[in-house]
Amino acid sequence: xxxxxxxxxxxxxxxxxxxxxxxxxxxxxxxxxxxxxxxxxxxxxxxxxxxxxxxxxxxxxxxxxxxxxxxxxxxxxxxxxxxxxxxxxxxxxxxxxxxxxxxxxxxxxxxxxxxxxxxxxxxxxxxxxxxxxxxxxxxxxxxxxxxxxxxxxxxxxxxxxxxxxxxxxxxxxxxxxxxxxxxxxxxxxxxxxxxxxxxxxxxxxxxxxxxxxxxxxxxxxxxxxxxxxxxxxxxxxxxxxxxxxxxxxxxxxxxxxxxxxxxxxxxxxxxxxxxxxxxxxxxxxxxxxxxxxxxxxxxxxxxxxxxxxxxxxxxxxxxxxxxxxxxxxxxxxxxxxxxxxxxxxxxxxxxxxxxxxxxxxxxxxxxxxxxxxxxxxxxxxxxxxxxxxxxxxxxxxxxxxxxxxxxxxxxxxxxxxxxxxxxxxxxxxxxxxxxxxxxxxxxxxxxxxxxxxxxxxxxxxxxxxxxxxxxxxxxxxxxxxxxxxxxxxxxxxxxxxxxxxxxxxxxxxxxxxxxxxxxxxxxxxxxxxxxxxxxxxxxxxxxxxxxxxxxxxxxxxxxxxxxxxxxxxxxxxxxxxxxxxxxxxxxxxxxxxxxxxxxxxxxxxxxxxxxxxxxxxxxxxxxxxxxxxxxxxxxxxxxxxxxxxxxxxxxxxxxxxxxxxxxxxxxxxxxxxxxxxxxxxxxxxxxxxxxxxxxxxxxxxxxxxxxxxxxxxxxxxxxxxxxxxxxxxxxxxxxxxxxxxxxx
Numbered sequence: 113x114x115x116x117x118x119x120x121x122x123x124x125x126x127x128x129x130x131x132x133x134x135x136x137x138x139x140x141x142x143x144x145x146x147x148x149x150x151x152x153x154x155x156x157x158x159x160x161x162x163x164x165x166x167x168x169x170x171x172x173x174x175x176x177x178x179x180x181x182x183x184x185x186x187x188x189x190x191x192x193x194x195x196x197x198x199x200x201x202x203x204x205x206x207x208x209x210x211x212x213x214x215x216x217x218x219x220x221x222x223x224x225x226x227x228x229x230x231x232x233x234x235x236x237x238x239x240x241x242x243x244x245x246x247x248x249x250x251x252x253x254x255x256x257x258x259x260x261x262x263x264x265x266x267x268x269x270x271x272x273x274x275x276x277x278x279x280x281x282x283x284x285x286x287x288x289x290x291x292x293x294x295x296x297x298x299x300x301x302x303x304x305x306x307x308x309x310x311x312x313x314x315x316x317x318x319x320x321x322x323x324x325x326x327x328x329x330x331x332x333x334x335x336x337x338x339x340x341x342x343x344x345x346x347x348x349x350x351x352x353x354x355x356x357x358x359x360x361x362x363x364x365x366x367x368x369x370x371x372x373x374x375x376x377x378x379x380x381x382x383x384x385x386x387x388x389x390x391x392x393x394x395x396x397x398x399x400x401x402x403x404x405x406x407x408x409x410x411x412x413x414x415x416x417x418x419x420x421x422x423x424x425x426x427x428x429x430x431x432x433x434x435x436x437x438x439x440x441x442x443x444x445x446x447x448x449x450x451x452x453x454x455x456x457x458x459x460x461x462x463x464x465x466x467x468x469x470x471x472x473x474x475x476x477x478x479x480x481x482x483x484x485x486x487x488x489x490x491x492x493x494x495x496x497x498x499x500x501x502x503x504x505x506x507x508x509x510x511x512x513x514x515x516x517x518x519x520x521x522x523x524x525x526x527x528x529x530x531x532x533x534x535x536x537x538x539x540x541x542x543x544x545x546x547x548x549x550x551x552x553x554x555x556x557x558x559x560x561x562x563x564x565x566x567x568x569x570x571x572x573x574x575x576x577x578x579x580x581x582x583x584x585x586x587x588x589x590x591x592x593x594x595x596x597x598x599x600x601x602x603x604x605x606x607x608x609x610x611x612x613x614x615x616x617x618x619x620x621x622x623x624x625x626x627x628x629x630x631x632x633x634x635x636x637x638x639x640x641x642x643x644x645x646x647x648x649x650x651x652x653x654x655x656x657x658x659x660x661x662x663x664x665x666x667x668x669x670x671x672x673x674x675x676x677x678x679x680x681x682x683x684x685x686x687x688x689x690x691x692x693x694x695x696x697x698x699x700x701x702x703x704x705x706x707x708x709x710x711x712x713x714x715x716x717x718x719x720x721x722x723x724x725x726x727x728x729x730x731x732x733x734x735x736x737x738x739x740x741x742x743x744x745x746x747x748x749x750x751x752x753x754x755x756x757x758x759x760x761x762x763x764x765x766x767x768x769x770x771x772x773x774x775x776x777x778x779x780x781x782x783x784x785x786x787x788x789x790x791x792x793x794x795x796x797x798x799x800x801x802x803x804x805x806x807x808x809x810x811x812x813x814x815x816x817x818x819x820x821x822x823x824x825x826x827x828x829x830x831x832x833x834x835x836x837x838x839x840x841x842x843x844x845x846x847x848x849x850x851x852x853x854x855x856x
Contacts, residue, residue, distance in 0.1 A: 148222045148223060148271045148272065148274060149166070149247065149249060149269070149271060150220065150223045150249060150251075150258075150259065150267075150269045151164045151166065151249050151251060151255075151269075153166070154166050154168060158629065158664065159581070159586055159621070160251075160255060160586075160621070161254065161255075161579070161586050161587070161588040161619030161620055161621040161631060161633060162251065162252070162253035162254045162255035162256075162588075162619045162631065162633050162658070163189070163251065163252040163253040163255075163266075163631075163633075163658060163660075163673055163710070164249070164250070164251040164252075164253075164255060165186070165187045165249070165250045165251070165712075166247055166248070166249050166250075167183060167184075167186050167187070167247060167248040167249075167250075168246075168247050169246045169247060171186060172242075172245065172246070172247070172248070174779055174807060175779070175781070175805060175807050175821060175823075176243070176288075176290070176807075176819060176821065176848075176850060177242065177243075178198070178199070178241070178242065178243045178298065178323060179198055179199030179242070180199050180202050180204070180239065180242045180248075181194055181199045181202055181203075181204070182199070182783070182805075182823075183242050183248055184204060184248065184250065184268070185729065185764075185766045185783055186729055186766065187250045187729065188671075188673075188710035188711060188712050188729050188730060188731045188764075189206055189207050189252055189266075189673070189675065189708065189710040189731050190204065190205070190206050190250060190731075191204070191205045191206070191211050191731075191733075191759075191760060191761060191764065192204055192205075192211060192785075193211045193212075193759055193788070193798075193832065193833055193835075194832050194833070194840075194842055194843075195833065195835075195840065196377055196840075197328065197841070197842060197843035198325065198341065198843065199239075199242075200239075200341060200343075200373070200375060200377065201213065201236070201237055201239065202214050202236065202239050203759075204217060204268065205217065205265060205759075205760075206250075206252055206265030206266040207252055207264075207265050207266065207656070207675050207677055207706065207708065207733075208265070208677050208704075208706030208708070208733060208735055208757065208760060209262070209264050209265030209266075209639075210684075210757075210759065211759055212235070212685070212687065212747075212759070213235035213236055213237065213687065214227075214235075214236040214239070215234040215235045215236065215262075215685060216234075216262050216264065216265055216639055216652075217262055217265045217266060217267060217268060218230070218256070218259045218260060218261065218262045218263065218266070218267035218268070219236055219239070219267070219268055219270075220259060220267060220268065220269040220270065221240050221269070221270045221272065222269075222270075222271060222272055222367070222411065222413070223269060223427070224411060224427055224429045224507075224509075225429070225505060225507070225532065226238075226240060226270070226431065227505065228431070228433040228503035228505060228534075228536070229503045229504070229505055229534040229535060229536045229567070229569075230261060230262075230505065230532070230534060231261055231532065231534055231569035231571050231596060231598065231640060232534050232535055232536045232567040232568060232569045232598065232642070232643055233501075233503065233534075233536040233567060233642070233696060234261075234262065234685075235685075235687060237405070237433075237435060237501075238371075238405065238407050238433045238435075238503075240270050240272075240371075241321055241323065241343065241345050241371070242270065243298065243300055243321055243323060244272065244273060244300060244302075244319060244321050244345060244347070245270050245271055245272060245273070246271055246272065246273050246274065247271040248268065248269070248270055248271065249268070249269040249270075249271065250266065250267075250268050250269075251266055251267055251269075252265065252266035252658070252675075253266070253619065253633045253635070253656070253658045253675075254588065254590065254617035254618060254619040254633040254634065254635040254658075255588075255619070256635070256637075257575065257577075257590055257591075257592040257615050257616075257617045257635050257636075258526070258528065258575050258577060258590065258592070260573055260592060260594055260615075260638070261571065261573070261594060261596075261638070261639070261640050262638070262639045262640075263592070263615060263635070263637045263638050263639075264637030264638065264639055264652065264653075264654050264656065264677065264679075265637075272347065272349075272367070273302050273317060273319055273347075274317075275304055275306065275315040275316065275317045275349050275351045275365070276304045276305060276306040276315055276317070277306055277315070278306060279305075279306050279307045279308070279313075280305060280306070280307075280856060282305070282856060283303050283304060283305040283856075284303070284304065284305065284854075284855065284856035285301065285302050285303030285304060285854075285855060285856075286300075286301065286302055286852065286853070286854050286855075287299075287300075287301045287852070287853045287855070288300045288301070288850060288851070288852040288853075289850065289851055290819075290848050290849065290850035290851075291848070291849055291850075292821075292846055292847050292848030292849065293328075293845075293846035293847050293848070294325050294326045294327060294328050294340065294846065295324075295325060295326040295340075296324070296325040296326075296340075296846065296848065297322075297323070297324050297325075298321070298322070298323045298324075298850070299320075299321070299322045299323075300319075300320070300321045300322075300323075301319070301320055302317060302318065302319035302320070302347075303317070303318050303319075304316055304317035304318065304349075306351075308355075309352070311355045312352050312353065312354065312355060313352070313353040313354070313355060313356075314350075314351065314352055314353070315349075315350075315351040315353075316348075316349065316350050316351070317347070317348070317349040317351075318347070318348055319345075319346070319347040319348075319349075320344075320345065320346050320347075321343070321344070321345040321346075322342075322343070322344055322345075323342075323343045323344075323345075324340065324341065324342040324343065325340040325341060326338045326339070326340040327339030327340030327341070327376065328340075328392055328843060328844055328846070329392045329393065329394045330392060330393060330394065331394045331395075331396065331398065331399050332393065332394065332395055332396040332399075332481055332482050332550070333396040333399065333482040333550030333551065334396070334399045334550070334551070337376070337399060338376055339376050339377075339394060340375070340376065341373060341374065341375030341376070341377065342373070342374045342375070343371070343372070343373045344371065344372050344373075345369070345370075345371040346369065346370045346371070347367065347368070347369045348367070348368045348369075349365060349366065349367050349368075350365070350366045351363065351364065351365045351366075352364045360416060360417065360418055361415075361416070361417040362414070362415065362416045362417075363413075363414070363415040363416075364412070364413070364414055365411075365412070365413040365414075366410075366411070366412050366413075367409065367410070367411040367412075367413070368409065368410055369407070369408070369409035369410075369411075370406075370407065370408055370409070371405075371406075371407040371409075372404070372405060372406050372407070373403065373404065373405045374402070374403075374404050375402065375403050375404075376401060376402050377401060377402070377403050377439075378394065378398040378401035378439055378440065379401075379439050379440070379441070379689050379836040379837050380394070380395055380397060380398040380401070380439070380440050380461075380480075380836075380837050380838060381465070381834065381836070381837055381838025381839045381840045382395070382465070382838045382839045382840075383465050383466075383468050383477075383838065383839065384831070384839055385468070386839075387831055387838075387839035387841070391829050391831070391839070391841035392841060392844065395480045395481050395482070396480070396481055396482030396547070396550050396551075396552075397440045397479065397480045397481075397482070397494055397547070397552070398439070398440050399551070399552060400438060400440075400496060400545075400552055401438060401439040401440055401496075402437075402438050402439075403435060403436070403437040403438075403439075404435065404436050404437075405433065405434065405435040406432075406433070406434050406435075407431070407432070407433045408431065408432040408433075409429075409430075409431050409432075410428075410429065410430045410431075411427060411428070411429045411430075412427065412428045412429075413425070413426075413427045414426045414427070421514055421515050421516060422512070422513070422514050422515075423512070423513045423514075424510065424511070424512050424513075425510070425511045425513075426508070426509065426510040426511070427508070427509055427510075428507075428508050429505075429506060429507055429508075430504075430505075430506040431503075431504070431505040431506065432502075432503070432504055433502075433503040433504075433505075434500075434501070434502045434503070435499075435500070435501050436498055436499075436500045437498065437499045437500070438496055438497070438498045438543075439496060439497065439499070440461075440494060440495070440496055441461075441495050441496065441497040441542075442460055442461045442494075442495050443460075443461065443464075443476055443479070443491075443492075443493070443494060443495065444490055444491070444492075444493035444494060444495050444544045461480075461837050461838075462837060464476045464477050464480070465837065465838045475492075479492060479494060479547050480494075482547055482549075482550035482551075484547065485546075485547055485548055485549065486546035486547045486548065488546065490544075492546070492547075493544040493545060493546055493555060494544070494545050494546075494547060494552065495542050495543070495544055495545075496542075496543050496544075496545060496552070497540055497541065497542050497543070497562060497688075498540065498541050498543065499538070499540050499688055500538075500539045500540065500541070501536055501537065501538050501539070502536070502537045503534070503535070503536050503537075504533075504534060504535050505532070505533075505534040506532070506533055506534070507530055507531055507532035507533060508530070508531055509528065509529065509530035509531070509532075510528065510529055510530075511526060511527070511528040512526070512527050512528070513525075513526045514526075520582050520583060521580065521581040521582045521583060522580075522581045523578070523579070523580055523581075524578070524579045524581075525576065525577065525578045525579075526575075526576070526577045526579075527574075527575070527576045527577075528573075528574065528575050528576075529572075529573070529574050530571075530572070530573045530574075531570075531571070531572055532569075532570075532571045532572075532573070533568075533569070533570050533571075534568070534569055535566060535567060535568040535569070536566070536567045536568075537565075537566045538563050538564065538565050538566070538567075538695065539561060539563075539564050540561060540562040540563040540564070540688075540695075541559070541561050541562060542559050542560075542561075542562045543559070544557060544559065563695060564602070565600060565601060565602035565644075566599075566600070566601045566602075567598065567599070567600050567601075567642065567643035567644065567696065568598065568599050568600075568601075568643065569596060569597065569598040569599075569643060570596075570597045570598075571594060571595065571596045571597075571640075572593075572594070572595045573592065573593065573594050573595075574592070574593045575590060575591065575592040575593070576590060576591050577589070577590035577591075578590070584622055584623040584624075585620065585621070585622055585623075586620070586621035586622075586623075587618075587619075587620050587621075588618065588619045588620070588621075589616075589617070589618045589619075590616070590617045590618070590635075591614060591615070591616050591617075592614070592615040592616075592617075593612070593613070593614050593615070594611075594612065594613050594615070594638065594640070595610075595611075595612045596609075596610065596611050596612070596640055597609075597610050598610075598640075598641075598642075598643035598644075599643055599644075600642075600643040600644025600696075602644070607643070607644040609641060609643060609644065609645055611640065611641065611651055613638055613651065613653075614636075615635065615636045615637070615638050616635065616636055617633070617634065617635025617636065618633065618634055618635070619631065619632065619633035619634075619635075620632045620633070627663055627664060627665050628661065628662075628663045629661060629662050629663075630660075630661045631658070631659070631660055631661070631662070631673075632658070632659050633657070633658045633659075634655065634656065634657050634658075635655075635656055636653065636654070636655055636656075637652075637653065637654040637655075637656050637677070638651060638652065638653055639651065639652035639683055640652075641683070641698055642685060642696040642697070642698050643696070644696070645697075645698045646698070648700070649683075649698045649699070649700060650680075650681040650683075650700055651681070651683065652679070652681055652682060652683035653679070653680045653681060654677050654678055654679040654680060655677075655678045655680075656675065656676070656677045656678070657675065657676045657677075657678075658673055658674065658675045658676075659673070659674050660672050660673030660674055660710070661673075667715060667716055668713075668714070668715040668716075669712075669713065669714050669715075670712065670713040670714075671710070671711070671712040671713070672709070672710070672711050672712075673709070673710045674707075674708070674709055674710075675707065675708050675709075675710065676705070676706070676707045677704075677705070677706040677707075678703075678705055679701075679703055679704040679705070679706070680703060681700055681701065681702060681703070682700075682701030682702065682703075682704045682737075682757075683698055683699070683700070683701065684698065684699040684700075684701055684743070684745040684747060684748060685697070685698055685699075686698075686699070686745065687836075689835065689836030689837065690745070690746045690747075692744055692746050693744055693745060693746070699743055699744070699745040699748070701737070701743070701745075701748060701751075702737065702738065702739045702741060703737075703738035703739060704735065704736065704737050704738060704757065705735065705736050705738060706733065706734070706735040706757070706760075707733070707734055707735075708731060708732055708733035708734065709730075709731070709732045710730075710731050711728070711729070711730040711731075712727075712728070712729050712730075713727065713728050714726060714727035714728070715727075721773060722771055722772065722773050723770075723771075723772050723773075724769070724770060724771055724772075725768070725769070725770045725772070725779075726768070726769055726770075727767065727768045728765070728766070728767045728768075729765065729766045729767075730763075730764070730765045730766075731763070731764040731765075732762065732763055733760055733761065733762060733764075734756075734762065735756050735757040735760055736753075736754050736755065736756065737751050737752075737753060737754065737755045737757075737792060738753060739751075739753055740752050740753045746791070747759070747790075747791060747792065748791070748792045749791050749792065749793065750793060751792050751793055752793050755792045755793035756789050756792065757789070757792060758788065758789045758790055758791055758792050759788045759789070759790065759798075759833075760788060760789075761785055761786035761787065761788045761800075762786045762787075763784065763786040763800075764784065764785055764786060765782075765783070765784040766781065766782065766783050766784075767781070767782045768780065768781045768782075774811075775810060775811045776808065776809060776810045776811070777808065777809050778806070778807075778808045779806070779807045779808075780804060780805070780806050781804065781805045781806075781807075782802060782803070782804050783802070783803050783804075783805070784800070784801070784802045785800060785801055785832075786800045787799055787800040788833075790833070790834050790835065796834070798830075798831055798832055798833050798834070799830040799831045799832070800830070801828055801830030801832070801842060802828060803823070803824045803825070803826070803828050803842065804824070804825040804826055804828075805821070805822065805823045805824070805825060806821065806822045806825050807819060807820070807821040807822075808820050808821075814854075815853060815854045815855065816851070816852070816853050816854075817851070817852045817853075818849070818850070818851055818852075819848075819849070819850045819851075819852070820847075820848070820849050821847070821848045821849075821850070822845065822846070822847055822848075823843065823845070823846050823848075824842065824843060824844060824845045824846065825845065826845070827844055827845035828842070829841055829842065829844065830842050
């Protein structure tokens with residue numbers, strides 16, 4: 113890992129170069145885009161026979177959120193579970209698919225898989241910074257089968273800043289800087305230009321993001337130590353396009369990226385009593401917890417249009433991600449001799465947090481808080497594990513679209529193929545520490561690794577989608593095939609697993625008139641097993657239905673969709689924070705039914721010289737296991753038929769109201785998240801909460817804008833989860849002032 117100060121210096125140097133870099137390109141015009149929207153863009157949504165949404169640049173700029181959890185709240189049927197308050201490692205689920213580290217949805221950037229290892233280790237410990245995106249697409253229903261491997265919930269596509277498409281004499285770009293509470297700061301800048309290079313049309317884009325905060329938590333015994341983070345993100349895009357006189361249009365786009373993170377983040381939460389007294393406290397045992405990550409990205413996109421009816425899009429991609437996460441994991445006694453009577457009488461970190469006043473638990477609670485010194489024995493040492501991992505993800509894919517008009521309408525078929533290879537190498541090592549006067553002191557003993565293995569996957573995916581447009585009807589039918597070969601190598605043994613599956617889907621859209629549509633869809637959903645899965649573990653499959661309607665005109669829009677997911681087998685996947693199972697171990701959950709209602713509505717009222725935008729997004733969900741069983745997967749435990757799924761709220765709502773004129777606007781947003789069970793069949797729940805965000809903008813000129821924002825306006829505090837270890841709060845009230853300047 114690079115030194116933190118050197119990384120910061122490099123980012124600031126890069127950003128300073130953005131404002132002075134120029135390239136001499138002759139003038140040329142182009143109406144083409146980068147084709148980064150997998151839905152085809154806002155204009156195409158009305159003809160999609162399924163549920164799809166775009167959060168465009170205008171919406172993203174309303175609050176300038178840096179937390180994807182807050183951004184994606186605009187879309188119904190999407191669930192989030194906050195972990196550290198900033199959305200650094202998001203937990204996103206859709207239509208009942210588990211939100212745990214976003215591992216049950218397909219994550220894309222510019223239409224390509226972006227997770228560290230989407231097949232071998234789908235838990236997304238890397239997530240692109242939403243602050244550098246110009247749009248976010250979310251799609252569910254039958255349309256999701258085009259973008260595997262996880263199709264049960266749906267997919268999220270993050271659309272990056274595009275290369276300028278219209279030629280200018282000078283480069284143009286944006287500088288957006290912000291300062292706020294807890295020494296939070298952001299600097300985002302991009303600059304680009306388009307013109308001609310010989311006979312070709314050429315464009316380029318440079319982009320950088322620096323984002324940091326001291327954090328809002330105070331660590332026991334070391335109150336001056338920051339609990340925050342620092343993130344840097346750099347991107348370069350180069351684009352070549354055939355001249356207008358060329359008989360065949362082609363476009364090449366090369367994207368290079370690098371991102372890193374340094375965060376003093378922990379898995380350790382609080383007891384419920386400590387949370388009630390001070391939710392923003394952190395125990396002394398977490399004082400050394402830290403994660404450092406590096407992400408490298410290379411993508412090459414190619415588009416060719418041999419005729420007006422035929423389009424071929426292809427891409428090569430290679431992503432590398434590495435992380436070192438040193439974090440408190442447990443008391444050392446739980447890792448030593450299981451036959452020791454005293455060790456057997458003691459408890460794990462979860463037991464201590466649940467009953468800190470117990471006769472034996474109290475001494476370990478005092479070690480957590482730094483109120484007791486370790487006595488030097490193995491039983492009173494604290495384990496910090498460095499969960500070091502390296503990931504690779506690479507592949508090649510191509511997609512052919514052919515459109516054929518005929519007398520009654522059009523017929524379009526889309527065929528795609530992808531070969532993908534990814535792997536994860538885990539090297540988890542334990543270090544034992546003594547608590548000495550509130551500080552952690554390493555015991556100097558080198559210990560054997562806790563976990564060393566490698567998961568690797570080769571996957572072929574093919575899909576075919578046919579769409580008929582007949583008068584008022586849009587009829588779509590598709591088929592996806594996945595062939596997956598995975599291997600888990602550990603202790604010299606290689607466990608191989610192969611699975612193949614076909615996933616059909618169909619949807620129908622009826623335009624009742626120019627403003628109102630009805631839609632119906634059904635498809636088979638799928639999530640793959642992890643490498644090394646036991647033979648008795650079945651893949652996750654379901655049959656999913658949706659039915660609804662949507663309305664849109666120049667000033668109003670509304671949507672209502674009912675969904676029903678009928679799981680043949682629900683799959684649970686163990687994470688490092690689940691101490692009762694092995695990392696990436698899978699568990700059968702049997703049949704589960706999930707049903708819900710998604711509502712979306714918005715309008716703009718004209719009030720004399722002012723405009724008042726109004727919008728609301730609501731999701732109702734219910735779920736039930738269809739059988740009773742006992743599971744060692746900690747999120748399920750002892751399940752009774754009819755139990756609800758954990759971390760799935762019954763109600764979720766976001767509402768916005770604004771007021772704007774020519775030079776200023778105000779926008780107030782309310783976000784409600786209902787309580788969620790933390791274990792199936794267990795009454796232990798997270799708290800429901802309602803937070804308000806307020807943003808105001810003032811345009812000094814067409815090129816200069818000021819924004820003042822308050823998130824969690826009423827300083828609402830809620831216990832949002834007890835995962836991984838203990839009670840965790842949402843982010844407290846915070847302020848931010850930003851300045852955005854457009855230059856050309």
